[in-house]
Amino acid sequence: MRVCILVEGTYPYITGGVSSWVQMLIENMPDIEFDVVHLAPWRWNRPFSYKMPKNLKRIYEYLLFSCDFSRSKDSLNEQEIVDNVRQLIALKEDRSHFFARVLRSVAGKHLDWVLQERSFWNFITEIYEKYFPQEGFTGFYWTVIGFMVPILSAIQSLPPKADVYHATTTGYASLSALSGKYVHGGKLIVTEHGIYHREREIEITKSSSVPEVYKKPWIEIFRLISETVYMECDVLTTLFEKNQLFQLELNADFGKMRVIPNGIDVEKFSKIQRTEHDGFNIAIVGRVVPIKGITTGIKAFDIVIKEVPNSKLYIIGPTDEDEDYYSKCVGLVRRLGLEDKVVFTSRADVSKYYGMMDVLLISSVSEGQPLVQLEAMACGLPTVVTNVGNCAEIALDPDGQSGFVVEPGDYVSMAEKLILLAKDKSLWKTFSENGKRIVKEKYTLQRMIEAYRELYTEVVKGGWNRF
Known part of the structure; x- marks a missing residue:
């Protein structure tokens, strides 16, 4: 079995928390081969904080704010992409199903170049005139770019082929994981340590660098991503029951939900x-x-x-x-x-x-x-x-x-x-x-490892719903 764990700005550079959890999973399942996909806003100029286990085959690193505006070799129609985004904004309900279809159509493909196209320019000027005419256009433009670039980067950060994609957030890492699921097949497990969309909401609400007018749309983007990932994953786990209440708020399927507490040695x-x-x-x-x-x-x-x-x-x-x-x-x-x-x-x-x-x-x-x-x-x-x-x-x-x-x-x-x-x-x-x-x-660590081992095995066999 091969498992690909996807993280944001943590393992293998940051110690504690999610990073310690990743290290314990890999170290204590030596018979399973692991890859790690690490998404971060910048290139880390520091050594790894952990000794790499022998069964960790490779660490893939993708930058969320690194753009390549050269024309894609993929046969994508930029007008169709922009029209899909326009339609997504206009939808009042069922957004997650529509967003999932869009993600499936562009998964793993090079997308940065779309930001340089005339159709995208027409789209953002249309949004500006309709929703934000009282704001300065320059600030609006760079805010939109700040929203779009990490999302596009995550979607095109295609992970390696694996039997299981195990995302540690419902943020950018989950978009990369969905690309892996759509392109390579394999099952998707999401484990939320904290509730990602709520953490981002707190972060954005308290931020002094984000103008008030843009806070609600940014929060809604993270909520849409989380809701879509909840819908598309095969299993959704968290560490304790209270977290499940927040997942259910975004229509998570209770039949997919599991509680697996942390464990230590x-x-x-x-x-x-x-x-x-x-x-x-x-x-x-x-x-x-x-x-x-x-x-x-x-x-x-x-x-x-x-x-x-x-x-x-x-x-x-x-x-x-x-x-x-x-x-x-x-x-x-x-x-x-x-x-x-x-x-x-x-x-x-x-x-x-x-x-x-x-x-x-x-x-x-x-x-x-x-x-x-x-x-x-x-x-x-x-x-x-x-x-x-x-x-x-x-x-x-x-x-x-x-x-x-x-x-x-x-x-x-x-x-x-x-x-x-x-x-x-x-x-x-x-x-x-x-x-x-x-x-x-x-x-105990033993209980935690046994629970994830059993989950990996059952989800690959298609028998996870027996839990």
């Missing part, structure tokens, strides 16, 4: 020995990027330090993905006078730090089902998490609470819970023991 993390240390050490594990809410965690720690003076905050993760945000975090630490109390480790092996930590803090504004939460539980660390993704359900498991839950951005409540765990040793021990037990019972 419980034995590996449970063997990490706690080291003797002074004070109370708090860990934030993750990339130093806005979605992780690092500034919120720092503000919470500023309150903690006043009640528990011998505390330290370790921010364990890469600092080079958003240099402006990292500088903002460092500046906040300086303004609060916490330079000797907050440690940025940069990229690091987190297993070397867990033993000296007392609690894991997840301050994120968006998550799926964080592997770091499961890892911390296996190490016996209580958690304080925000009410995003599956964090709360894990921390408040009915079979045993392993942490506290607060709302995103509420650094005061975050601090209160951290202080309580620092002072109440009995509560700390209860959460620690519950966490170790829950993760061992429900979130």
